[in-house]
Amino acid sequence: TEKLLRQSEKLALIGELSAGVVHEIKNPLTSIKGFLQLMQAGTIETKDYIAILNSEIDRIEQIANDLLGFAKPKEEMHPLDIAKVIDEVVFLLNAQIKKKDIIIDWQPPISDVYVLGDKSQLKQVMINLIKNGIEASDNADRIEVFLQTNEAYVFIKVKDYGCGIPQEYLNKIGESFFTTKKKGTGLGLMVSHKIINNHKGKIAIESEENKGTTFTIQLPIYKLDS
Ligand code: ADP
Numbered sequence: 001t002e003k004l005l006r007q008s009e010k011l012a013l014i015g016e017l018s019a020g021v022v023h024e025i026k027n028p029l030t031s032i033k034g035f036l037q038l039m040q041a042g043t044i045e046t047k048d049y050i051a052i053l054n055s056e057i058d059r060i061e062q063i064a065n066d067l068l069g070f071a072k073p074k075e076e077m078h079p080l081d082i083a084k085v086i087d088e089v090v091f092l093l094n095a096q097i098k099k100k101d102i103i104i105d106w107q108p109p110i111s112d113v114y115v116l117g118d119k120s121q122l123k124q125v126m127i128n129l130i131k132n133g134i135e136a137s138d139n140a141d142r143i144e145v146f147l148q149t150n151e152a153y154v155f156i157k158v159k160d161y162g163c164g165i166p167q168e169y170l171n172k173i174g175e176s177f178f179t180t181k182k183k184g185t186g187l188g189l190m191v192s193h194k195i196i197n198n199h200k201g202k203i204a205i206e207s208e209e210n211k212g213t214t215f216t217i218q219l220p221i222y223k224l225d226s
Pocket residue numbers: 128132133136160162163164165173174178179180181183184185186187188189190213
């Protein structure tokens with residue numbers, strides 16, 4: 001029943017979200033269609049508009065990416081070595097951030113820590129948080145990713161030294177479509193919150209303007225021999 005409840009909560013949320021997402025996707029689609037029609041009619045020079053078309057398509061791709069882990073119909077919970085999950089994400093992102101000279105300083109734990117989770121969803125959360133850190137950082141800044149544990153929980157920390165979050169925005173963070181970025185979707189944290197909730201965990205934020213931000217994900221530890 002608990003699982004059913006979570007499924008139905010999720011469906012309700014997806015319904016709520018769809019309206020917003022459809023709206024967000026319709027804008028770039030309308031503009032792509034419009035430009036294609038003008039091109040077809042020969043009214044405009046094709047090559048001048050390729051960049052616009054590309055950026056509108058990027059926009060749709062971005063929205064799809066932000067919703068990716070979430071859109072899966074059914075989560076699959078397995079015992080996961082959390083350090084391995086983070087390894088994969090850091091590897092992936094390191095390959096992507098060549099533009100900014102940012103170093104992801106990932107300190108794997110000394111002993112294995114397991115959680116019961118959906119691997120692709122948890123990867124999605126880590127990608128969302130680390131990407132936000134990258135986007136908030138200047139060139140050559142460092143992003144630290146490390147774990148802390150107590151008897152019952154693992155705390156995954158993502159710490160950046162970037163622009164920070166103004167006090168007045170803190171309570172808006174994680175609302176759908178709240179973004180301060182020109183090309184933001186405001187979906188990343190909302191999706192991350194939902195995923196972590198589904199994993200019986202929590203996300204906490206500490207942030208100071210111009211100093212940086214730390215996101216802490218708290219998840220129950222899965223005891224392998226229990
Ligand atoms: P998006 O990244 O598309 O804007 P998110 O849901 O990922 O959407 O983040 C929402 C907002 O939260 C961002 O626009 C930004 O204002 C703020 N934010 C999130 N993470 C950070 C961070 N590490 N440093 C500063 N601001 C952040």
